[in-house]
Amino acid sequence: MFSQEEIKKRTGAYAADYVEQGMTIGLGTGSTVYWLLQELGKRVQSGLHFRAVPTSRQTQTLATELGIPLADLNNVDQLALTLDGADEIAPGLQLIKGGGGALLQEKIVAAASKQLIIIADENKVVNTLGKFPLPVEVIPFGWKQVQKKVMQQLGCQLVELREKNGGTFVSDHGHYILDCHFGQISDPAELNEALHLIPGVVETGLFVSMADIAVVGYADGRITTTTSTTS
Structure with missing residues (x-):
């Protein structure tokens, strides 16, 4: 069985496969996204070329440290995708986000994206939103x-x-x-x-009918992908 930190690390690395050569993407904020950034930083060093719009100063700082090229959303027509975390994921991929305080910028970046891909560990999956404030x-x-x-x-x-x-x-x-x-x-x-x-x-931290895919890691080593029925 994997620890929660190991689950996040494996899920973040798995989600890096969504980023393809030449894309302009959104990069979210949070503990699972931290591991995504670490993996993407390694891939940049190995020749992957992409640009990223960060959803927070925290992500901007970390991406810069890892050598990930950044873009200004005002200079981008549309993002190919955004990879971000969530505090709760309910059926239909309805979300609560904002535990880290970056919900405004996260929602603006998500709305500018063709796809919003949420990465999280199994503890974020719920039947009904609201237990998380x-x-x-x-x-x-x-x-x-x-x-x-x-x-x-x-x-x-x-x-x-x-x-x-x-x-x-x-x-x-x-x-x-x-x-x-x-x-x-x-x-x-x-x-x-x-x-x-x-x-x-x-x-608000309610992301309603915005997420297209949820990538969820489990303690037993499974990583599942769920696609929104409205996508």
Whole structure:
């Protein structure tokens, strides 16, 4: 049986095969994507040529260290694919993302891609979204008003302002993140729309009907690929 870190390493290496010569791709953020980047860095040294749009400063820094050429999304018409992680993967490849705080940029990059390929370990697979607190990115001004509306209007059990290193977490784009404990999200599309109607909400961690393929690694050594029925 493989440890969780070994599963992530094997899954990341497996997913590197999706990157082909000459592609311009999106590179996500997270612990499994870390191992994908390590593998892609090795392949660049062996002659693989591609460009990548990073979804966070963290990914940008690591990709640069590994010699992976970067591109500006504003100079790209469309990305061939994006490889990214997820915090929860439900049936139909509905996702919760944003545990690392990069959900805004991740969603913009995913929307610019022909394919969104999610890589994760088996612990991220769930029957229903919502056990993982849903990240909602908000502007700092009036964030408590957003918090109140999410609880009162949408029935959220608990909404916490994300903190890091003893202070308020601030995203790459200068926003705050509210972690919303819904417990269970029966209709992700409806909730995503309702959250966007609240003034001050920048983006949500609900990735609805965006993922095309999920690559999932298991402790017994299996790596499975699931394709969305809407792809």
